[in-house]
Amino acid sequence: MTTASIQMIRKEGEKLTTQGKGKYRSEQTKDKISAYLYISPFFIIFAIIGLYPAAFSLYLAFQKWNGLGEMTFVGLQNFSVVLNDPLFWKSVYNTIIIGLMGTAPQIIIGIILAFILNQAFLKFKNTFRAMIFMPYITSMVAVALVFGVFFSNNDTALANYMLNLFGMDSMNWKTHEWGAKIAISVMVFWRWIGYNTIIYLAGLQSIPKDLYEAARIDGANIVQQLRFITIPLLKPFIILTVFFSTVGALQLFTEPTVFLGASAFSRTEAMTVVMYLYRDAFSLQSFGTGSATAIILLVIIIIFSALNTFLTSGIGKKRKEYKA
Incomplete structure (x- = not known):
C-alpha cells in the first residue's frame, strides 16, 4: 500500500470521526433545548405572575402614583x-x-x-x-x-x-x-x-x-x-x-x-x-x-x-x- 493510499484512508477516517462528533453534539444540543422547552412554562408563568409584579412593586416604591395618572419620581419620600x-x-x-x-x-x-x-x-x-x-x-x-x-x-x-x-x-x-x-x-x-x-x-x-x-x-x-x-x-x-x-x-x-x-x-x-x-x-x-x-x-x-x-x-x- 502506497503512502498516498494510507493518507487518504486516514483522511476518510478523520472525516467520519468529525461527522460522528458533530452528529453527537447536535443530538446533545437538541436534548438540552428539549429539556429547557419542557421546563419553560414554569419560568414563564413565574416571570409573569411572580417576578414582574415584584420588580414593578420595587419600581413603584420610588414613585407617586394613584393607579391611573402619570407617575412622579419621589425618591425615598x-x-x-x-x-x-x-x-x-x-x-x-x-x-x-x-x-x-x-x-x-x-x-x-x-x-x-x-x-x-x-x-x-x-x-x-x-x-x-x-x-x-x-x-x-x-x-x-x-x-x-x-x-x-x-x-x-x-x-x-x-x-x-x-x-x-x-x-x-x-x-x-x-x-x-x-x-x-x-x-x-x-x-x-x-x-x-x-x-x-x-x-x-x-x-x-x-x-x-x-x-x-x-x-x-x-x-x-x-x-x-x-x-x-x-x-x-x-x-x-x-x-x-x-x-x-x-x-x-x-x-x-x-x-x-x-x-x-x-x-x-x-x-x-x-x-x-x-x-x-x-x-x-x-x-x-x-x-x-x-x-x-x-x-x-x-x-x-x-x-x-x-x-x-x-x-x-x-x-x-x-x-x-x-x-x-
Missing part, C-alpha cells in the same frame, strides 16, 4: 411617609402580637399532638389525623361564620359565656383592643395547628423506634422521651415550621379581614402590616406608599425569619460539661 406614620407601627405591633399568640403555641402543641398520634397504643389513628388536619382545608367563609358566632358580642355567645362563668364581663370581641387580637389568634391557631402536626408526625415516623425502646428499657418516661429523643431529632422539621409560621404570621391578612368584615380597614385594634399595605394601595389609591410598605415588610420578614431560624437551630445541642 414614600419610605419616609410610611416610617413616620404611627398607624404603620401600630400595624407592626399588631402583627407581631397576633403572630406570637397564634403561631407560637402551634409548635409546642403540634409536637405533643404528633407524639400522641404516633403512639402504638392509640386506636383510630387515621380518624384523629383527619380530624386534626380538617381545619386546614376548611373554607375561610365557613371559618368566619363559626368564629363569628363563637366570638359574638351577645352574652349568649360561647366566648362570653365562658367569661361569665369565671365572673368576668362580656366583651365586644371585634372592637376591644385585646379581644380582637385574641379572637384572630385563636382562628390562626385553629386553622394551622393540623398542618404543623402532620409535618411533625411525618418527622416522628422517620425516627427509629429502637431509640424509644432503648429509652423505655433504661426507665425513661414519656416526658423524658419527648425531651431527649423526639425534640432533638425533630429539629429540621421544627426549623421548617418555624420559618413558614414566621413568614405566614407577618403576612397575616385573610383571618382578620374575614373576621372583622366591613370594619377591618377602619379600625386599628387588629390591623396588620398587609392590611395597612392594602388600605394604602387600594382604598387610598396610594400605590407608592403601598409598594414601600411591601419592601419594608420584606426586610422585616427576612430579619425575623433569620432570627427565629437561628434561635431554633440551637435545639438539641448539648452543652459542654467540664470535669473538675
